[in-house]
């Protein structure tokens with residue numbers, strides 16, 4: 008049996024195209040701070056960081072200090088990391104050299120975060136304050152800001168260098184997004200009244216960038232659009248953006264199945280005719296969800312049906328109509344559709360989910376590689 012693993016190919020040129028499309032929308036004066044959290048939306052954190060730094064990314068956004076550490080150990084000292092959550096004294100102390108140097112910026116959402124910073128063994132912290140404007144997830148409300156500033160001003164090691172907010176529905180509800188944006192403007196007035204004149208300000212995620220809200224601020228924080236998918240199925244971004252990842256799996260064996268025989272666990276599929284079946288080395292252990300049994304895969308530019316239940320490490324597909332199927336050939340599971348495979352958007356519809364989840368669930372067993380040549 009072939010022992011190759013399923014494989015995620017990252018297309019440098021697709022990411023470059025998406026990066027340039029964002030650059031064109033936000034202009035040269037706004038820093039693009041891409042989100043590489045959650046293993047770069049499943050694309051492979053270090054592989055993605057490698058491409059982004061080649062494209063000129065100067066700031067990378069992560070979700071917690073563990074992710075921050077992984078990125079920092081991989082980039083040069085000129086690349087900054089912005090940690091959007093998860094402050095604890097012990098990890099702050101561990102990462103103190105990066106924090107003191109200003110390479111790692113932290114964000115603060117609660118008074119408890121400030122307690123942790125006070126406890127940490129660190130001499131200087133560059134901090135961004137998150138403002139709650141309507142997401143009701145993390146951040147200080149406008150009413151709290153003066154008291155938080157009072158507290159921050161008493162902690163000598165803190166330099167407040169930024170402020171940010173996060174939009175709840177920027178891909179669908181423009182009126183609500185503008186309301187959030189106005190609240191963030193009000194927060195800025197409070198900062199100015201307290202002589203914080205030159206904070207780094209940021210709010211825009213992909214939806215906001217597409218609707219040009221918050222794009223005039225200092226940073227934008229795109230995630231999903233960078234990877235080639237729209238934040239919402241309501242937004243058409245096909246021409247400007249391209250899926251970066253193509254996920255494929257090798258055929259480990261080919262079998263003949265007779266009419267009436269069953270395939271796989273619980274005998275969920277029963278052959279209605281004689282057919283040729285190929286078994287692929289991918290399963291739910293790699294993030295190929297059970298629900299994708301209702302999807303298809305692309306082989307030799309044709310759609311093939313998935314037969315029976317998805318196993319942990321394997322799936323079976325119908326290759327009866329494919330000329331000369333071969334063990335060792337790679338079959339496309341997900342990509343831009345050029346090989347008749349589904350996109351992450353197609354899979355999200357089947358799973359009744361969102362492309363974010365489809366991508367983030369692609370597992371650690373899947374080998375990621377960066378390709379500099381155009382897709383074949």
Ligand SMILES: Cc1ncc(COP(=O)(O)O)c(C=O)c1O
Pocket residue numbers: 042091173211212213214228229230231232238
């Ligand atoms: C705080 C924050 N900023 C930016 C983003 C990027 O959002 P998107 O992927 O919709 O661009 C996220 C994503 O979850 C986030 O949590």
